[in-house]
Amino acid sequence: MRFLSQVYTIARGSVGGITYTANQWHQLIARARTAPIQPGTPYQAGIRSAFSAADAMWLALDPGDRELWEDYADTVIYQGPMGPYTIPGRQLFVGTLALALYADGIFPDTFVVHDAPPDVAGRFNPGPIEAGVYSGLTQGIAINITNPSSELAIVVTDVSIAFDVTRNRYKGPWISSAKHLETVPLGPHSFNIDRPLGTLDRAVFSRTRCFTASPDGTPGIPHRLSAEFFLRHIVATPPP
Numbered sequence: 633m634r635f636l637s638q639v640y641t642i643a644r645g646s647v648g649g650i651t652y653t654a655n656q657w658h659q660l661i662a663r664a665r666t667a668p669i670q671p672g673t674p675y676q677a678g679i680r681s682a683f684s685a686a687d688a689m690w691l692a693l694d695p696g697d698r699e700l701w702e703d704y705a706d707t708v709i710y711q712g713p714m715g716p717y718t719i720p721g722r723q724l725f726v727g728t729l730a731l732a733l734y735a736d737g738i739f740p741d742t743f744v745v746h747d748a749p750p751d752v753a754g755r756f757n758p759g760p761i762e763a764g765v766y767s768g769l770t771q772g773i774a775i776n777i778t779n780p781s782s783e784l785a786i787v788v789t790d791v792s793i794a795f796d797v798t799r800n801r802y803k804g805p806w807i808s809s810a811k812h813l814e815t816v817p818l819g820p821h822s823f824n825i826d827r828p829l830g831t832l833d834r835a836v837f838s839r840t841r842c843f844t845a846s847p848d849g850t851p852g853i854p855h856r857l858s859a860e861f862f863l864r865h866i867v868a869t870p871p872p
Contacts, residue, residue: 787842
């Protein structure tokens with residue numbers, strides 16, 4: 633249901649059995665609240681397990697470190713339809729550590745999972761993240777990224793199914809089995825993600841998020857999350 637209101641100009645979230653949202657055609661939409669689908673894939677089980685483990689880590693955290701996470705959370709500003717906002721330290725901790733634990737579960741022995749509060753304010757800000765030139769063996773997409781920090785950056789990228797080239801925007805869902813993890817030390821870096829036959833010259837979208845870490849076998853560096861970066865690619869073969 634679409635509606636006009638003399639009282640509200642923006643409404644988001646759920647009240648009772650109604651969810652308020654918006655789309656490209658209307659700013660105020662009310663629909664029946666629906667329960668999320670849980671098909672129970674191994675990847676979904678992995679992220680749920682990671683969130684449970686991160687929540688347990690928060691409960692076991694030293695009270696002083698909890699206070700420091702709360703202080704750090706006040707420096708991480710999010711932008712929403714109703715303006716800038718911050719989230720509680722516990723929520724930021726669980727979200728950050730869950731991603732780190734999930735990535736470590738898929739790609740073990742790559743980095744050290746660490747629960748210490750960050751000592752640098754704000755999000756991790758990588759350099760430009762942009763579509764690159766595929767240079768793999770078959771066909772696929774490429775991403776260019778620059779790590780401006782001496783901290784190791786762990787890059788987690790999701791990709792979409794292939795679309796007709798007329799598609800210009802996409803924000804999910806993503807192919808669970810196509811998740812890609814890359815470690816990026818200081819400086820510029822490029823990596824390829826292969827795509828299957830039948831996708832050549834079609835549009836593919838990617839979602840990339842980074843977090844700081846330390847390489848496996850070295851003392852732990854606190855994790856700081858970046859924003860999400862969405863890119864559009866055209867699947868290509870390597871240059872001749």
